[in-house]
Amino acid sequence: MKIKSQIILTVCLLVTIIVKAQKPNIVWIVSEDNSKHYMELFDKNGVKTPNIEKLAKEGIVFTRAFSNAAVCSAARSTLITSTYGPKLATHYHRAEAKINLAPGQEMFPSYLRKAGYYTTNNAKEDYNIFKAENVWDDSSYNATWRNRKKGQPFFHVFNIGTTHEGQLHFSEEDKKNNKTKTDPATVFVQPNHPQTALFRYTNAFYRDKIVEMDSEVGEVINQLKDDGLLESTIIFYYGDHGGVLPYSKGYLTETGLHVPLVVYVPEKYKDLTIFEPGTKTDAFVSFVDFGATVLNIAGVEIPKNMDGKPFIGKNVTKKVINKRDYTIGYADRFDEKYDMVRSIRKGKFKYIRNFQPFNPDALMNDYRYKQLAYKEWEQLYRDGKLNKVQSKFFEPKIPEELYDVEADPFETNNLAANPNFKSTLKELRTTLNAEILKMNDLSFYPEFYLLQNAFENPKSFGETHKKSLKKYLSIANLEMVSYKKATSKLQKYLTSTDAWERYWALNVCSSFGEEAKEFTAKIIEISNSDTELINKVKAAEFLGITKVENPSKVMIKALYESKDKVEALLILNSVVLMHDYYSNYSFNIQEEKLNDVVKNSNQIKRRLAYLVVN
Incomplete structure (x- = not known):
């Protein structure tokens, strides 16, 4: 009897060791073009998303998660490299030419493949980088974890396009023929938008799309459950950058950068996170961190040439998490429209640096103005029917903007000239300048010059020209001193x-x-x-x-x-x-x-x- 008990105990210990040794599966469920502002889980003005809310009850809600860029290709290029876009010249939307990654740097799924993971993407890539053949086992609309070898851990990305900007390119005829499930009379229209019937309809239509997207999130989770994988899979749900209502996508506003993020960590892998199930955290995380986090979860060494820092996995302590208190944003060319803007969000304050402030945000972009709401907004401005806050989008900017985004979430009251916030302005300006120099931000050269001279190895070009970049920044920063x-x-x-x-x-x-x-x-x-x-x-x-x-x-x-x-x-x-x-x-x-x-x-x-x- 004693021998039998010892055998049973030994078997149990072996099973425990094997189970603990199994690497977690990792799934990203990504919804396109929606910031956190339209989901009740994150914002009082949002709609219910029952599937994401259920995931949150068993997972971790990150209330301060950000894309580093406010448009698809620039955001996704940051995600796939865990490196800041302006350092690699991957921050233009869309790239006129793909860049080469520096020797020794790869898209992060390739490191997972080397570690034995089955990597799949269904199906959007949209990277401004030459694709290497060792990144995905399958990247297509048929990609699934079900084709892996028996027992092989997997990393799977599932993209949902239901909330994409193109969904809001409806016509007047479409609008007449399609009533929204969300009542337009009940929706919140942000204060810098015209309070018109069209804007209310657009808000309602967009919220309907978010509800549809939530159902698709639920379908992916149910597939994992049906395959008996839910308790061995860490799930990330997030939006791929901000929303598509006017002055969001393509802009470094909170609605352009602040994304929803929920991470589910099953009981089996609870030792990989300091957070308890069903909790919320105000720790700052951004896209540059996501790849590093996945590698850390998988037990793969994080390459030193990545900028990102993990927020889940081994060695991520409360002390480490509590130090995460800011995020960097960048915006440059969006299709045919050029500008150069950088931002930093730290705590409740948001600092925006407009390097070419004579460019109004509303400068024409063909794809953007396919949306009826944009067209109406512009016409109302031309007709002189907007108030000061609503008109700001169409007028020249100033070099610096500072907002308390907790008190002023839609960035309508610029505090940059307010003497009460002088120290905050100086701190954020100094920190952002340091980050710009640290990454060797290549945008101080025109894009065409980079294409001609830097695209074989942009990172190396930046290192070689760091003194020049520092000088160009110092010249640009003359905008912030008196003319005298x-x-x-x-x-x-x-x-x-x-x-x-x-x-x-x-x-x-x-x-x-x-x-x-x-x-x-x-x-x-x-x-x-x-x-x-x-x-x-x-x-x-x-x-x-x-x-x-x-x-x-x-x-x-x-x-x-x-x-x-x-x-x-x-x-x-x-x-x-x-x-x-x-x-x-x-x-x-x-x-x-x-x-x-x-x-x-x-x-x-x-x-x-x-x-x-x-």
Whole structure:
């Protein structure tokens, strides 16, 4: 009897050891284009999502989870590398060319495959990176964990497109024929939006889509349950960046970056998290951390060249979690629209740095304005029917913005000039500048220049040029001092032999506008004789903003001379800016005079078509 008991005990111990040795399965359920603001689990103005709420009761709710970019390809490129996009040049949407990862850096699922995981993606990738063959065992609409070897652990990504921006591209006829399940009269319309019937309908329609998405989340969870895998699988549910109501996707607003995140860790793997089931945490996590977290859960060593830090898994202590108190955001080109914006959210405060504040957020983007709500919002602005808060989207920005997003979640009250928040402003500005320098943010070079010179190894290019990048940042930051303090340095940099020092000096002059008119003669000279076409255009941009000179002749001439479609796209950004927001300058562009490479670009065609109609 004693021997039998010992055998049973030994078997139980062996089973326990084997079970503990089994690596967890990991599933990502990803919904496209929805921030946390439209789900009751995270926000009082949201709808019920019973499947996600059930997962939350048994899992962990992260109340401060963020995408680092506010648009698909830039966000997903950060996810798949666990590395900041501006360091790798993966932060433009969409890439005009795929980048090469530096030697020794891979998309993180490849490390899982090496560790024996079966990796599948169903089915969206959308990375601005050349795909390596060792990333996925299957990436397709048929991809499933069910094709793995018996007992093999798996990492599976399931993408849900039900809430994607394109779903809101309905017509007036569609609107008439389709009533929403959510009552438009009951929905919350954020204060910087017009309080109109169309905006209420759009909000209701979008919330209906979120309810549909929740059902699809439930289907994936049920498949795991049916396969007997629920208790051996760690599940992440999250949105792939912010929502698609106007001024969300593509912008570094909270509605553009703050995503829902729920993580379910079964009892079997409770030792991998410090959080109890059914709890909430205010720890800051962002997409740059997700890949590192998955590797940590799987017991795979995290490569040192990743920027992300794990928030679940071995060695993640309360002390480590409590130090997670900020997140970085970045926005640059969104399809054919250019801007350069960086942000940092720390605690309840959000700091936004607009590097080209003369660009209104509303600058035309074809895909965005397919949404009726955007069209109506613009028309109401043109008709003078919006209040100050609602009009902000269509007007030039200022270099710095600071918001208390707990008191002001839709970022309507800029505290940057408020003396009571001077220390907070300085702290966040300093931290963001340090992060920009740490990552060797490549956006201080124009995109076309990076394509020509850096795309073979952007990370190495950034390391090699870090001193120049630091200088360009210091020039750009002249926007934040008084014009009197900036004058002598602008004089120096406008005459620099470094083309990109001149480029940033011109941007700073445009930011100061009328104050910088003393440089008019020099800037006219640049517009006529600079070695870089884009600097001629940037000079003309200043002359147009200050109404010194019609910029159209210089800009059109530069457009005809350009042999690079990405350079030409940046030129057209200035053209549309001048056409729509500064004295409505006219541009008679003759397409037959464009270089063939330029005229065949779809992005260029969209810009030209818009200018013809408008």
